[in-house]
Amino acid sequence: MGAKIIAGVDVGNSTTEVAIAEYFNGFRFLGGGLTKTTGIKGTVDNVVGIIKVLKETTASIGISLNDIDLIRLNEATPVIGDVAMETITETVITESTMIGHNPATPGGAGLGIGTTVRLSDLEGCPPGKQVIVVADLDVDFRTVAEQLNRAVARGVDVQGAILKNDDGVLVANRLNKVIPVIDEVEYIDRIPLNMEAAVEVTAPGETIKVLADPYGIATVFKLTPEETKLIVPVARALIGNRSAVVIRTPRGDVKTRRIPAGKLSILGARQRFEVDIQAGAEKVQEVIESAGKLEDVRGEPGTNVGGMIERIRHVMSDLTNQPVHNMKIQDILAVDTFIPQKVQGALAGEFSLENAVGLAAMVKTNKLQMQEIAEKLAGELGIKVEIAGVEAEMAVRGALTTPGSDRPLAILDMGGGSTDAAIIDREGHINSVHLAGAGDMVTLLINSELGLDNPGLAEEIKRYPLAKVESLYHIRTEDGSVQFFDKALDPRLFARVVILKEKGVMEPIPVKDSLEKIKLIRQEAKKKVFVTNAVRALQRVAPHGNIRNVEFVVMVGGSALDFEIPGFISDRLAEYGVVAGRGNIRGQAGPRNAVATGLVLSYEEAGGIN
CATH class of the missing domain: 3.90.470.30 (Coenzyme B12-Dependent Enzyme linker domain)
Known part of the structure; x- marks a missing residue:
């Protein structure tokens, strides 16, 4: 019997990988490749991606797709x-019972409490009346400042101002009295007049205290305990902000569901x-x-x-x-x-x-589903296809091609949807586990906690480090180092937090959160998912359920390429005396291609082609 060409295909949640080798009394690997998985892992939609990566890989190594004698698939399990x-x-508020607001550039400082009054009606306010002035839509900042100064000179107790335009600092700088000035109120025409209001602005770098606390709001407006419960969402929305305005309208109809x-x-x-x-x-x-x-x-x-x-x-x-x-x-x-x-x-x-x-x-899912994938693939390509084995067990075989590795060995296979663990003892016995939660879950958490509503951007925040553009000629990266540039950066990046992608590309993140907060959310999401899953997976496969009985762990899969995840896991496993590091499959593929390589290697144990 002559040489046979064997292809191992690993269908993952995010990528589909292939390893191709020639077998004749041993294996000679010809190459490997990967592409994005088509459809949900473990469904017949995967066939399109499998065919695509097989065509690309065979072309890259100089053979025909028809030269393949056998395709070996992993047992894929969907994870959502x-x-x-x-x-x-859900608090549905009519007539603006409680309104919270936080512009980026407020003016002035302090806490002001008074009745909302339109700027055009300010002349009619008697001396001594405490007012929060709501500027008319078509009045510029000079006119606003002049009218406020005249009212204060007459004895009107102007406690604060609310503006539509981004004029907070311009107005505050022209006032004879320091008051809090809120701007950027898009729907200023909806603000109820002649109602109690409180405006709070702090110095740069500080955060509001009174209006970010439900009891602070209750004190200002003399609320009952039941009313205090209803304004908790407003107070929580303003935590960490530099400025805020809250308006109370007793006529409001508050409904909760x-x-x-x-x-x-x-x-x-x-x-x-x-x-x-x-x-x-x-x-x-x-x-x-x-x-x-x-x-x-x-x-x-x-x-x-x-x-x-x-x-x-x-x-x-x-x-x-x-x-x-x-x-x-x-x-x-x-x-x-x-x-x-x-x-x-x-x-x-x-x-x-x-x-x-x-x-x-x-x-x-059952094996019948995987069998449908195998049958459809075989029907379209005219090549024999078989389902070879469990992912984690295949990953162990692939991981053992890492230079310097040997039995006994444990692996963590970290992909997009699942985290797998397996351990092989000196005799070759394998114990494995397949757990939900991996890279896709991290992306989900980042997307949710930052309120992005953009999974693609969340994925990039997960994958790349951050920086703050401090001038048009330098940035400060998240590790504190400074990078200078000979040419000016895009002015649209100035003062923005950006993602540092390949080839010097910088992508701004459209949120107001600081670099430190975005970095913390990213790192905590990775630890919550990967560190948690690494520990619970190894506990399930380790001898007697004790991770201390595991000496060496090789991390494989797409998420093992991450610039932070392997370090987080290594630090956690060091507490158990475990040595952990990234795999280097076949001494050249890094942590990728472990399952696909294992699928090829397990062919010999399966007894060859009929």
Whole structure:
């Protein structure tokens, strides 16, 4: 029998990878490649991406697609991530019962309390009256300042001003009395007049204290305990801001609608558990781990988590052409996070950060689904296709091609949707586990916590370091170092936080958060997902469930290429005395291509082609 060409194909959540080798009394690897996965992992839509990467790779190594004798696929398991809120309280406010606002460049300083009065009506205000002046739409900053100064000279107690245009500093600099001045109020014509109002502005670098505290607002407006509960979203929306205005209209009709977070029913091999999402991610994860091998997870009907779980089931049912009741969830990863919720009744689109629990769920499919992929691929290419084995076990075989590695060895295969772990002992016995939650979950958390509504941008924030453009000729990177430029940067980047991409490309991030906050959100998201999953995965495969019985860990998969994740995991595993590092598959592919390489290598154990 002559030489055979074997292709190992690893269908991942984000990428589809291939390794091609010639086999004749041993393997000679010819090359490898990757492309973006088409469709949801583990569905027939994957075939398009598989064919694409096979064509590209065979062309790059100088052979024909028809030269391949056998294609070996991994057993792919779909993973879908979604978010369940801890509690959603939607406060529908009519007649602007409470309004919060935070412009970027307010003027003046202090806390002002008074009745809202239109600028054109200021002449009619008697001396001694405490007022918050609302500037007319068509009046420029000089006229506003002149009229405010005349009113103060007459004895009117002008406590603050609210402007539509970005004129806060210009007006404040021309006043004879220091007052807080709020600007950039887009819907200034909607501000109710003759109502109680409070305006607060602090010095640059400081944050407001009174209006960012529900009890502070309650003190200003003499609210009852029940009224104080209703203004919590406004106060939370203003935490960390430099300025704010809150207006109270007693005629407002406040209605609240609460959607409970709900409970998860965990059906384990040992017994059934229930856990309330409001208990937080740590408690959810504790219950899941104590349940043993999961048989299914269900959400309470009529709740946020119930809706999320059912969406996952229906999406997978549609994709796999299987009944909804056959969709069984085999793993859940829960992490604590925050979701920006729009404050109803606000005048400038304020958001309140609500506690949330992010969930990554893994839906268990049967081998029949993978068989459909194999049959369709074989039918289109005319090449024999077989399903070779579990991803983690294949990844171990691939990881052992890393120079300097040997049995016993543990691997962490970190991709887009799942984190796999496996350990191989000296005799070659492999124990593996497949867990929900990886790179896609990190992207989801970044997107949610920064309120981006742009998964593509969140993905880039995850992948690249940050910098602050401090002048048109220099930037300060997130590690504190300064980089200078001979040519001026794009003026649109000035004073912005940017993503440092390849080839010197800088992409501005359209949020007001500081570099330090964006960096913290990015790093915490990675730790919540990858460090948590690394520990729980290794605990499941380690001898006697003790990570200290593991000596060496090789990290593979696309997320092992990240500039931070391997370091976070290495630091955490060092506490157990474990040595961890990135793999270098076949001594040349880095941490990628482990599963695809393992699929090829396992061919020899499978006994060859019939």
